[in-house]
Amino acid sequence: MSKKTVTACILIPGLIVLSRYVRPNDLLTVTLVDQKVPYFTPTFPNLSNVCENIHQSTSVQDLLCMKTPTFLKNYKNPCWMDNAKLRCQPYFHLIGNAKCGTSDFYRRLTVHPDILYNKGFLHKETSFWSRQRFGYIHGAHGGHYENKKNFHWYTDKFNASGLERFKDENDFHYKITGVGDPMDFYDRFHDNMMPQNQRDAEELKWTTPHVLRHLNPNIKLILILRDPIER
Numbered sequence: 001m002s003k004k005t006v007t008a009c010i011l012i013p014g015l016i017v018l019s020r021y022v023r024p025n026d027l028l029t030v031t032l033v034d035q036k037v038p039y040f041t042p043t044f045p046n047l048s049n050v051c052e053n054i055h056q057s058t059s060v061q062d063l064l065c066m067k068t069p070t071f072l073k074n075y076k077n078p079c080w081m082d083n084a085k086l087r088c089q090p091y092f093h094l095i096g097n098a099k100c101g102t103s104d105f106y107r108r109l110t111v112h113p114d115i116l117y118n119k120g121f122l123h124k125e126t127s128f129w130s131r132q133r134f135g136y137i138h139g140a141h142g143g144h145y146e147n148k149k150n151f152h153w154y155t156d157k158f159n160a161s162g163l164e165r166f167k168d169e170n171d172f173h174y175k176i177t178g179v180g181d182p183m184d185f186y187d188r189f190h191d192n193m194m195p196q197n198q199r200d201a202e203e204l205k206w207t208t209p210h211v212l213r214h215l216n217p218n219i220k221l222i223l224i225l226r227d228p229i230e231r
C-alpha cells in the first residue's frame with residue numbers, strides 16, 4: 001500500500017479541491033490548508049424579483065422562485081419540516097469530476113459512521129440538478145427525454161428517517177448525508193430550459209449552481225480534479 005498526501009485547498013468557503021486522484025489501495029491523508037489560501041466572499045444575485053422575470057414557460061419546476069427552506073436548528077444536516085414531513089437535502093455535494101475517482105472517494109466518505117448514504121444510483125448519484133429535473137436521461141448510447149422530476153423526487157433520495165433516528169443527549173441530530181453527481185461540475189447543457197433564462201441567449205443569466213446555492217446556502221461542494229496527461 002502506498003501512501004499519498006492529498007492537498008486540499010479551500011478556495012472559496014465550502015469548496016474543497018483535491019489536487020490528485022488516489023487509487024483504491026492508497027492510504028488517503030487529506031491536508032487542509034484553508035488558512036494559507038486567500039479567499040473572497042462571493043456575491044449572490046438579488047432574487048427578490050426572480051418570480052416576475054419569467055422569460056419562457058417550460059414545465060421545468062421553478063426552483064429559483066421557491067423559498068429557501070428554514071432548516072431545523074437541532075439537525076447538523078440541512079433538514080426542514082414540509083407539511084408535517086421531514087425533508088432533507090445533502091450536507092455535502094461531490095460535484096465532479098467524471099473519471100477522477102469520485103465513486104471511490106464517495107465510498108470512503110460514507111464508511112464514516114456519522115454519514116448516511118443516499119438512495120440514489122450506487123447510493124451516490126441522483127443526476128437531478130443537471131439532468132433529471134429537465135427530464136433528460138443519459139445513456140451509454142446517447143440520451144432521451146422523459147418526465148421531468150421535481151424537488152420532492154430529489155429530497156426523497158435522502159434518508160430523512162435515518163437522520164431523525166440518531167440524536168445525542170441534547171436532542172441534536174448529528175448525522176449527515178451527501179450526494180455525488182460528478183456531472184454537475186460541467187453539465188450545463190439544459191440550463192437554458194430554466195424559466196428565468198432566454199433559451200437562445202449567448203450567455204445564460206441563471207445556472208444550476210445559482211439554484212443549488214439558493215436552496216441550500218451552506219452547501220459544501222467537493223471537487224476532485226486529475227492530471228489530464230496521467231489520465
Ligand SMILES: *[C@@H]1O[C@H](CO)[C@@H](O)[C@H](O)[C@H]1NC(C)=O
Nearest residue numbers: 044045046047048049050052
Ligand atoms: C433586492 O432588490 C429589491 C428590488 O429591487 C430591493 O428592494 C432590495 O432592497 C434588494 N435587496 C438587497 C439585499 O439588495
Ligand SMILES: *[C@@H]1O[C@H](CO)[C@@H](O)[C@H](O)[C@H]1NC(C)=O
Nearest residue numbers: 116118119159161162163165
Ligand atoms: C436509513 O438509515 C437507517 C439508519 O442508518 C437505516 O437503518 C436504513 O436502512 C436507511 N434506509 C435506507 C432506505 O437507506
